[in-house]
Amino acid sequence: MSTHINAKLGDIADIVLLPGDPLRAKYIAETFLENPVCYNQVRGMSGFTGTYNGVRVSVQGTGMGMPSLSIYVNELLRFYDVKKLIRVGSCGAMKPHVKIRDIILAQGASTTSNMNNRRFGSVNFAAIADFELLHETYMTAKSNGMKVHVGNILSEDSFYEDYNSNRNAKLVDYNILAVEMEAAELYTLAAKYDASALCVLTVSDSLVTQEETTAEERERTFGEMIKLVLDTVTK
Ligand code: ADE
Numbered sequence: 001m002s003t004h005i006n007a008k009l010g011d012i013a014d015i016v017l018l019p020g021d022p023l024r025a026k027y028i029a030e031t032f033l034e035n036p037v038c039y040n041q042v043r044g045m046s047g048f049t050g051t052y053n054g055v056r057v058s059v060q061g062t063g064m065g066m067p068s069l070s071i072y073v074n075e076l077l078r079f080y081d082v083k084k085l086i087r088v089g090s091c092g093a094m095k096p097h098v099k100i101r102d103i104i105l106a107q108g109a110s111t112t113s114n115m116n117n118r119r120f121g122s123v124n125f126a127a128i129a130d131f132e133l134l135h136e137t138y139m140t141a142k143s144n145g146m147k148v149h150v151g152n153i154l155s156e157d158s159f160y161e162d163y164n165s166n167r168n169a170k171l172v173d174y175n176i177l178a179v180e181m182e183a184a185e186l187y188t189l190a191a192k193y194d195a196s197a198l199c200v201l202t203v204s205d206s207l208v209t210q211e212e213t214t215a216e217e218r219e220r221t222f223g224e225m226i227k228l229v230l231d232t233v234t235k
Helices: 022-032 066-079 114-120 131-141 165-173 183-192 215-233
Strands: 014-020 034-040 047-052 055-060 084-093 104-111 148-155 176-179 196-207
Touching: 014 066, 014 215, 022 034, 022 047, 022 055, 022 215, 047 084, 055 215, 066 084, 066 114, 066 183, 084 183, 084 215, 104 131, 104 165, 104 215, 114 183, 131 148, 131 196, 131 215, 148 183, 183 196, 196 215
Parallel strands: 014 055, 014 084, 084 196, 104 148, 148 176
Antiparallel strands: 034 047, 047 055, 084 176, 104 196
16 A cells, blocks of 8 residues: 555556546546456545456556656556556647547657656656557557557646747647647656556647537547557557
């Protein structure tokens, strides 16, 4: 049992999906997993373990933003020996060719977060996805006929930014596909603890067109993304 996760060693699978929203964790467990068992309710941050294709998989809510995700991912890595962590979340499109409802595999996560400044000082650590996990997910998507974008994203500290349009224009120029709030910390911690991590995102809104997906669309594309991830990690 760790400070924020009320589970015994062995209650959590080697493979963990990480939605930000704990209600999404419950939805994933109840919709996609067989025999889901809830192992955590501390602070309402639900965690479940079940099976998919006969393989044990857990789903753990992380909350929003890197400081919150960092608590759960640290505990999963330090105390529960988790080996594969896949964030399943949403993002805002920054490049015009990235459309709402599209899926992104985040190859790298640039960040405005102070967390890595505190860790690394003047070094700009490149927070990157695990190559095999990225490659396998990409190949599953291709063989299922799904179109995915692969590239660099931005992990921001705040959702309600006073967006500096010049800064965003520069990031777009340098091929940043989309913005979210957690991946850089996930990739950094996975590197430290020798685990594999990937962030898979559905585009919920566009900073280019100001469009937003409806709740119904979000649920459908979210389901497609979860199936892609579960099919990949249980192969
Ligand atoms: N997650 C989904 N949309 C986002 C946005 N526009 N900015 C940051 N995180 C997001």
